[in-house]
Amino acid sequence: MKIRKLRKTTQILTMLAIFIIPMINLLEIYFIKGTFYSMDIGDLAISDPLAIFQILLSSKIFNITMLAAIFIPVLLMLLLGRVWCSFFCPYYTIVEFLAWIRKKLKLKSIKPKYKKGDPSRSNTIRFIFLISGLVLTGIAGIPILNLILTHGIISSQALILVKFGYLTFEIVFVILLLLIEFFLIDKFWCKFLCPSGTLLSLFKFKKGMRVKKQVSECSSCNMCITVCPMGLDPQTEGDNILCNNCGDCIDACPDNKKIKTLKFKI
Amino acid sequence: MKLIEKLRKLFNNNPFKGFFKKNRMRPPGAVREDLFMERCIRCARCIEVCPFDSIKRANISDKLSIGTPYIYTEEKACYLCMKCPEVCPTGALDNKLIDIKKVNIGVAVINQDTCYNYLFAKDENKGGTAGAAQICNTCYNVCPFPDVAIILKEFILPVITDKCVGCGICVERCPITPKAINIVPTGMADKSRAGFYYEKSRLIYEKSQKSANGFYSGDNLLKKKRNIDTKKKTTDKIKNDFDVNFGEDAEW
Incomplete structure (x- = not known):
């Protein structure tokens, strides 16, 4: 099975889940509760590590519940890389959907061409954004980055839409971002800013799942560079912390039909 | 001078730490x-588990606390089912709280100028009602702790005691617009309940109520004194409230 098919399935299931979970809760079955800021499945707590880290900065408390809640995201990150972004994040799903619409409308591509220094530049930008956001969190004394976490906003707005039938003002921020994504730069939030993805990248383990070129020589069609959503060169930069293990390069590689050229490796 | 005051206001009142409003807990x-x-990480878990849809997500009108949970008691009050405290992942709500008597989200304050019962009592004291005033007692009837959190003074005037947890059901059901009873959330300054003199008078009142063992004191004493009819002629024979033998066996 192609990786793309698996990825689309999990993405669609996640998008359905953010609407179905509140509906189940409306029936007073409180098995799964919460949004992508923080979620309980049964008694298993899962939280966004960034949200928890901000609480540590702003209120200077840390308890066992919070430690247990970041265990699964960090473990997933160590083993499988940044799959949260490419396989589950609802914002990434919507952005990919917008890109698909652009393709169907036959509009000109807004994806920037690959340049050698681009990945390290976007890494610098997103880490500066994350650190300045964390410093602001400390100064303001409230978890201020939670106001702009797109996946949390989308899931909580879905909850409110299901439960009360209206949306609150937070959705405006997401709509603005989506407009920029649609008309100006492709995937600019995920690539340059998203603080949650940036914090997750810190836990990228060298021996975790990563894209690797198996053979020394390939047909050099550079198809993988064209399709890479993060603007990387998968042949050499598979272990870059910007890579979100979406597997698009592996699906696109024409050489893979003959011999395994690009492959996920653990 | 103006500039320094503005700076003081800006830096001493952190705008990120939230602000208070009546009827919003x-x-x-x-x-x-x-x-x-x-x-609070704005995860909306408490909103999700609330079976009464009481807890709502703050919108832009609540400024920087946008996204945090609030109970807008005029729309829907808290029915104290205690499902929300245990689901909070970061301890913004006390996870161990189960006893509804220990909830402290605010306190109700009655506006005596518009409350129907107070108006009725006022009319009655003047001598006969004009017909406009009526007895309502809604707040007393809907309170989850009747005769504990709210008492009917002299069987007509509703009075909130310190046991009030601030659930706001009385506010939701109050038939008067604007509401004659309001919730002041915990931490909000309130003129009628704040300060040295309020505390002192409250303590004195409590003390006076406690020492009532057989004797009239405090409110009861005041009531007794007011009931003494000064216009009544005192030439009538005084009736004793103890037995005196005036029978034929009397020696004088």
Whole structure:
């Protein structure tokens, strides 16, 4: 099975889940509760590590519940890389959907061409954004980055839409971002800013799942560079912390039909 | 001089730490407001588990506390089911709170100028009602702790005691617009309940009520004194409230 098919399935299931979970809760079955800021499945707590880290900065408390809640995201990150972004994040799903619409409308591509220094530049930008956001969190004394976490906003707005039938003002921020994504730069939030993805990248383990070129020589069609959503060169930069293990390069590689050229490796 | 005051206002009142409004409370078990703003990650779990749809997500009208949970008691009050405190992942709501008597999200304050019962009592004291005033007693009837959190003084005037948890059901059901009873959330300054003199008078009142063992004191004494009819002629024979033998066996 192609990786793309698996990825689309999990993405669609996640998008359905953010609407179905509140509906189940409306029936007073409180098995799964919460949004992508923080979620309980049964008694298993899962939280966004960034949200928890901000609480540590702003209120200077840390308890066992919070430690247990970041265990699964960090473990997933160590083993499988940044799959949260490419396989589950609802914002990434919507952005990919917008890109698909652009393709169907036959509009000109807004994806920037690959340049050698681009990945390290976007890494610098997103880490500066994350650190300045964390410093602001400390100064303001409230978890201020939670106001702009797109996946949390989308899931909580879905909850409110299901439960009360209206949306609150937070959705405006997401709509603005989506407009920029649609008309100006492709995937600019995920690539340059998203603080949650940036914090997750810190836990990228060298021996975790990563894209690797198996053979020394390939047909050099550079198809993988064209399709890479993060603007990387998968042949050499598979272990870059910007890579979100979406597997698009592996699906696109024409050489893979003959011999395994690009492959996920653990 | 003006500039320094503005600077003082800006830096001493952190705008990120939230602000108070009447009839708008945090969910039960909430820690102090500034600590709450520090700890709340806006995950909306408490909103999700609330079976009465009481807890709502703050919108842009609540400024920087947008996204945090609030109970807008005029729309829907808290029915104290205590499902929300245990689901909070960061301790912004006290996870161990189960006893509804220990909830402290605010306190109700009655506006005596518009409350029907107070108006009725006023009319009655003047001598006969004009027909406009009526007895309502709604707040007493809907309160989850009747005769504990709310008492009917002289069987007509509703009075809120210190046991009030601030659930706001009385506000939701109050038939008067604007509401004659309001919730002042915990931490909000309130003129009628604040300060040295309020506390002192409250303590004195409590003390006077306690020492009533057989004797008239405090409110009861005041009532007794007011009931003494000064216009009544005192030439009537005084009736003793103890037995005196005036029978034929009397020696004089």
